Amino acid sequence: MSAVLLFLVALGFVSIVAEDLVHIDKAKTTLFFGSLVWVLHFIFPPSGETSDALMMALDENLLDIASLWLFLMAAMTLVAYLSHKGVIDGIVNALLPERMSERKLMLLTGLFAFCFSSMADNITATLVCIAVLMNLRLPREKMLRYVVLVVFSVNAGGTALITGDVTTLMIFLADKVEIPDLMLLSLPAFMAVAVLSLLLSRGLSGELVMEKRHTEVANGDKAVAVLFFCTILGTIFGNVFFGIPPVLTFLFGLSLMFMVVQFLNRDEPTLDYIRKIEFDTLLFFLGVLLLVGMLKEQGVLAYFPKLYDVMPPLAANYVMGLVSSLFDNVPLTAALLNSGINMTLDQWLTLTYAVGVGGSLLVIGSAAGVVAMSKVDGLTFGSYLKFSGYLLVAYTAGFFGVLAVGSLL
Template identity: 80%
Template sequence: MSTVLLILVALGFLSIVVEDMVHIDKAKTTLFFGSLAWLLYFIAPPAHLSHDILMERLDENLLDIATLWLFLMAAMTFVAYLSGKGIIDSIVNRLLPTRISERKLMLLTGLFAFLFSSLADNITATLVCIAVLTNLKLPAEKLLRYVVLVVFSVNAGGTALITGDVTTLMIFLADKVEIPDLLLLSLPAAGAVAVLAGMLSLGLSGEVQIQKQETVIDRGDKVIAILFFATILGTIGANVAFGIPPVLCFLFGLSLMFLVVQFLNKDEPVLEYIRKIEFDTLLFFLGVLLLVGMLKELGMLAYFPALYDVMPPVAANFLVGIASALFDNVPLTAALLNSGIDMTLPEWLSLTYSVGVGGSLLIIGSAAGVIAMSKVEVLTFVSYLRYFLYLLVAYSVGFVAVLGLGQLLVM
């Protein structure tokens, strides 16, 4: 049965790859294979697991999925409101000149995504960045390059902060690295983003003309925009100070948004913005997480600690980062931490970087990639894969820079 389940998981991921050829929405196929795998897991459980254990494992996976779903729903509703009210257009008008070179725009995109994801979570940063880019009305092929950079940059941006990436927090709580060491990780991570931006800029020589439009934003909408950023900052603060899960803070912020709109503009059908969410995005997210959860239950992550027995830790960390493009980096990191691997500070820092950034190598390797693929029509598994070598070079440059930084710290 384990073999059958692995085949189903493989078919689920394959359905994403061949979406353009079979013309079947990836949200439908991933949900089908993911739910079918879990059904068979209950009908004929590997190792004859008891029903109680099966329920416990299902509940654990569903809790993770529900948490991400609710968080994504709240963040997407906020962004849908801000976009619908023209607030994002207004920000673009204020921040960008009437004309800007495509290369300069590429660098600014990478910098904005990197910095914003350091303040917000990857999902929110991706949604906002994509909303800004789509408002620029770029040609499809050029838009693809910018979105590829966004996916890589938002993953790199949170690597150096315990609030920016769960795996960074896990390694910190295991006393493998200190906060000052982690903060320095932002330098090689930003360097990797700059390298990728430079490569993606090759062949771009034109200019982007931004059509400035006067957008009248009323007082209530300005309050909502402030509330959105206050929710982001409050989420970070509440998580650090009290350990409150981000989803609770965002749901609270969303409820405040509903009440503020109700009192400031009683005729506004604010709940309609929930209906404007592309639910195929949520269904695709659900299907992918069911597939990844099944890989975890089948014990595929248990093989990765064995890498450290057959190769140097640095090489193993590099490969683990690449593997995180297929496997959820949270259980992967947990498996490595629980294995009792002994590494030096530079090696732990390289692992922190690799599991945080490595998921960018494939579009399905991170929440940012999954969201981007659902929101941008031109972005598919295959179209993103065309930039794999660029992404691998940028990832590798950052990895080497982390090793050099780690050596300086132990001198």
């Protein structure tokens, strides 16, 4: 039965790749295969597995999914409100000059996504960056280049901070690295972003002319924008000092938005903005996480630590980054930490970078990629894969940059 379940999981992931060929929305196929494997897991449980143990495993998986769902719902609703009210358009008009080369925009996009994801979570950073790019009304092919850079940059931006990436926090809590050591990762991580921006700029020689539209933003909407920024800061500090889950802080921020708008403009149908978010994105996340949860139940991730028995640690760490583009990097990192592998400080730093940035190599390898795929027309598994060569070069450049920084330590 394990072989059947793994085969169905593989079909689920293949359905994402084949979306352009079969013309069936990936949200439908992943939800179908994700729920099917768990139904079969209950009907044909492993020998000796009790129903309580099965239920506990499912509850654990659903808890992770529910947390991500609610977080996405809150973040997407806040961004939808600010976008509809012209706040994001106003920021674009204020910050960007009337004329700018496409190459300069590429570098600024990477820098903004990298820095913003260091303050916010990857999903929020991706939503805001894509909202800004959409306001520029770029041609489709060029838009894809900028979005690919955003996905890579937001994943790289949080690598050096324990608040920026869960896997970085896990490795820190396991006493493998210290915060001053982690901070040095920002240099090679940004170098990787700069390399990718240069590669993606190839062939871009045009100049963008911004349409400066005067956008009148009401004081109440400015208050919501400030509230959104405070929610991001509150998420970071609340999690660091009090252990408050990010989903709880964002739900509180969303509720404050409802109350603020209610008192400032009683006729504003704020709950309607929840209906504006893309629920196909949420269903896609649900299906993917159900599939990943089944891989975890089948013990697939437990095989990866054995790679360190046949390969040098640095080479194995590089491969783990590639693997994290197919598997959730959180259980993958947990499996490596629980295996008891011994590595030096510079080797742990390369692993931290690899599992944090490696998910960018495939569009389904990170939450940022999945969100981008649901928001941008034309961004599919296949169209993202066309840039895999550039992504691999940038990932490798950053990896060797981490090696250079680690040698100094």
